[in-house]
Amino acid sequence: MLLKRLFDISVTIPGILLLSPVYIVVAALIVLKLGRPVFFTQERPGLHGKPFNMIKFRTMTNETDDEGNLLPNEERMTKFGSFLRSYSLDELPELFNVLKGDMSLVGPRPLLIDYLPYFSKEQHRRHEVKPGITGWSQVNGRNAIGWDKKLELDVWYVDNRSFWLDLKILWLTVVKVIKREGITHEGHVGMPRFDEYVKIKRSGS
Numbered sequence: 001m002l003l004k005r006l007f008d009i010s011v012t013i014p015g016i017l018l019l020s021p022v023y024i025v026v027a028a029l030i031v032l033k034l035g036r037p038v039f040f041t042q043e044r045p046g047l048h049g050k051p052f053n054m055i056k057f058r059t060m061t062n063e064t065d066d067e068g069n070l071l072p073n074e075e076r077m078t079k080f081g082s083f084l085r086s087y088s089l090d091e092l093p094e095l096f097n098v099l100k101g102d103m104s105l106v107g108p109r110p111l112l113i114d115y116l117p118y119f120s121k122e123q124h125r126r127h128e129v130k131p132g133i134t135g136w137s138q139v140n141g142r143n144a145i146g147w148d149k150k151l152e153l154d155v156w157y158v159d160n161r162s163f164w165l166d167l168k169i170l171w172l173t174v175v176k177v178i179k180r181e182g183i184t185h186e187g188h189v190g191m192p193r194f195d196e197y198v199k200i201k202r203s204g205s
């Protein structure tokens with residue numbers, strides 16, 4: 001996959017330079033509207049499930065309840081944070097993850113470490129490639145589709161990946177971002193938690 005890595009680098013470096021004014025403006029607005037920190041980092045599973053720290057722009061407040069626990073995502077999301085997500089601006093810092101080599105421009109989206117025990121053997125195959133900023137499931141429903149379909153599409157990408165498919169996904173991503181399609185899942189800021197979905201599914205509820 002040397003070609004894929006060379007392509008990632010050749011696009012990412014100019015992309016970071018061209019987008020530097022956007023980084024500065026978004027960071028300044030986050031400090032103004034949400035406060036510090038500007039970035040949100042979280043451990044995610046990468047290639048073969050190896051953890052790495054993914055970086056994004058912060059989109060939620062740090063509000064907590066009386067016991068010091070963070071409020072639900074829906075209560076901490078602001079209009080400004082929703083705006084950043086609707087145009088995928090919160091994901092721009094992930095270009096540095098691509099530059100470092102933890103991610104690729106195209107691949108299955110890195111999910112939570114907590115989900116690893118809940119994947120089936122087939123679903124685990126999504127980790128046979130580096131996670132991406134965008135992917136096949138992102139341009140075929142994103143957060144608007146269910147977990148089973150989403151993971152099925154991720155594995156389909158693993159089996160059918162090619163340079164030309166990556167170019168197609170990147171182009172479709174631009175179209176999806178402009179149309180702001182599939183940003184949320186009904187009743188949730190993003191997707192409902194996968195571990196909770198599996199538990200409910202196994203219980204037959």
